[in-house]
Amino acid sequence: MTLLIKLAKTFLPSPNLQMDTTLGYQNTVRYCKKLLKLREWEKLENKLDSVSNSELSLLIDHLVSSQSPEDVILLEKWYDARPREVYPAVVRANYFISWAWDARGTALAESVNQKQWVLFFERLNESIEMIDKAIELNPNHFYAYTKLLVLGMAHPNIDIDEAISAMNQVNRHNFTAQKAIIYSLTERWGGDKGTALDYAYAFCNDEEEGSTFHALIAYAHIESWMDILEEALKARHYFLNEKVINDIFIAYEQVFPNEEFRDDIDSIEALNIFAFCFYLAKRKELVGKILLYLNGRSGEFPWHYSDYSSLWFIDVNYTYSAIHKDVGISKLAKKSKRYRRK
Numbered sequence: 119m120t121l122l123i124k125l126a127k128t129f130l131p132s133p134n135l136q137m138d139t140t141l142g143y144q145n146t147v148r149y150c151k152k153l154l155k156l157r158e159w160e161k162l163e164n165k166l167d168s169v170s171n172s173e174l175s176l177l178i179d180h181l182v183s184s185q186s187p188e189d190v191i192l193l194e195k196w197y198d199a200r201p202r203e204v205y206p207a208v209v210r211a212n213y214f215i216s217w218a219w220d221a222r223g224t225a226l227a228e229s230v231n232q233k234q235w236v237l238f239f240e241r242l243n244e245s246i247e248m249i250d251k252a253i254e255l256n257p258n259h260f261y262a263y264t265k266l267l268v269l270g271m272a273h274p275n276i277d278i279d280e281a282i283s284a285m286n287q288v289n290r291h292n293f294t295a296q297k298a299i300i301y302s303l304t305e306r307w308g309g310d311k312g313t314a315l316d317y318a319y320a321f322c323n324d325e326e327e328g329s330t331f332h333a334l335i336a337y338a339h340i341e342s343w344m345d346i347l348e349e350a351l352k353a354r355h356y357f358l359n360e361k362v363i364n365d366i367f368i369a370y371e372q373v374f375p376n377e378e379f380r381d382d383i384d385s386i387e388a389l390n391i392f393a394f395c396f397y398l399a400k401r402k403e404l405v406g407k408i409l410l411y412l413n414g415r416s417g418e419f420p421w422h423y424s425d426y427s428s429l430w431f432i433d434v435n436y437t438y439s440a441i442h443k444d445v446g447i448s449k450l451a452k453k454s455k456r457y458r459r460k
Contacts, residue, residue, distance in 0.1 A: 146173070147180045154181060154192050162196075163205045171260060172383045175294050178261065182213040185220075204256040211248035211265055218242045218272075242273050260289040267298045271307045278302050293330055293384040296321065300338050305345040314338050322369070332372035333388035336395050339366060340420050343398075357398035366395045379411050386415050394420040397441060406445040 146169070153162040166174060182193070193213055197206040218241035222234050230238075246269055252262040263285035270276035282299050289295060300318055303309040318338035325331045343356045357363055370392045374380070379389065393408040421438050 147177060150177055150181060154189070154196070157192070157195065157199075159196055159200050159203075159206070163200070163203055166205050170383065171289070171292050172294050172387075174261060175264070176383075178209055178212055181209055182216055185213070185216065202255065204252045204259050204262070207248045207252040207255065208259070208261050208265065211245045211252065211262075214241045214245035214248065215265065215268060218245065239273070242269060245269060246273065246276070258288050260285065260292050260295050263288055264295050264298045267302045271302050278308070291331070293334075293387070296331065296334055297337055300334060301341060304341045311345075312342075315342055322372075325372070327372055327375055330373055330382075330384045330388050332369040333391050335369040336366045336388075336391045339395060340391065340423065344423065357395055358400070363395070363399045363401075366392065366399075370396075377407075379408075386412065387417070390416055391420060394424070397424070397445070402445040405441075406447055409442060409445065409447055 146165070150162060150165055153159075153165065166177060169177065182189075190213070193206070193210055197210050200206050218238050221237035221241060222230055245265070249262050249266050249269065252259060253266075256262070263281060266276060266281045267278065267285065270278040270281050282302070285295055285299065300314045301307070303314040303317055305311055305314075315335075315338045318334045322329075322332050322335055339357075339362060343353060346356065347353045357366075373385070373388055373392075379385065389408050389412055393405050393412070396408070397405045416438055421441070424437050424441060
């Protein structure tokens with residue numbers, strides 16, 4: 119079986135941000151989980167409908183994160199009780215995607231056995247059915263198209279270009295959605311070399327000064343860097359390339375003119391993306407300035423891609439703290455006894 123999937127589940131985009139606790143979303147997550155357990159379906163749907171697109175992605179990820187038998191039963195009961203509502207369909211679709219990757223495992227494609235592939239595609243097919251229903255119920259719901267892109271990276275029956283076109287028609291100005299598009303265009307998911315970068319630059323041409331979307335250029339460079347990680351020398355020098363880092367710095371100035379930082383969730387994510395790029399470019403003073411402002415508001419992405427290879431996907435907090443120390447912000451750094459480097 120020939121597939122373009124060569125990377126593990128851990129490389130799928132995940133907005134499971136630690137910064138949600140700092141920005142006050144933790145209470146919202148708890149409230150939504152409480153409504154789920156109480157089977158207050160309509161109140162839960164109204165709450166999901168009231169948040170921003172970025173917050174919605176976070177909340178839905180949290181709702182399916184535990185995959186405990188109790189929560190799975192609740193998701194099924196929600197779907198059965200509200201067959202004409204979009205949220206139970208998209209949440210259940212997200213669950214099936216995660217469950218499919220659990221069946222497949224994190225091995226490279228050639229190492230996945232036939233039984234794993236069968237379960238993988240059975241569960242993805244369930245997700246596709248849910249997404250089709252969600253789009254039928256609400257053709258303008260951006261989250262359904264975001265998941266359609268994720269499915270397109272894994273399932274041969276989903277056309278990526280059609281999914282991108284549909285998403286841009288529905289809600290072009292959506293930071294989470296545009297990141298998903300760029301990710302789906304990377305080489306490791308079957309895109310041609312340079313396509314993800316070209317898309318990001320073309321998209322940002324139409325954006326005004328102050329738009330968070332200029333951070334997509336930095337995001338696309340991170341994903342392009344990921345495409346060449348196996349070529350160690352090229353990867354090591356990627357962010358030291360003068361044109362690359364100048365383009366990223368120009369994008370940074372476009373997002374935050376005069377370094378006037380903002381506290382909305384997309385801007386916080388953009389700051390983390392820029393800080394990561396500047397760190398790999400050895401611009402430590404600038405990194406320190408951004409990290410001081412962020413004050414711990416971070417997420418797994420992109421810090422789990424830092425050059426602490428033995429700690430990738432193990433202890434992101436350690437990596438983040440080590441970077442704080444490296445740029446001279448010691449009072450924010452926290453030592454990890456379990457994963458201290460020798």
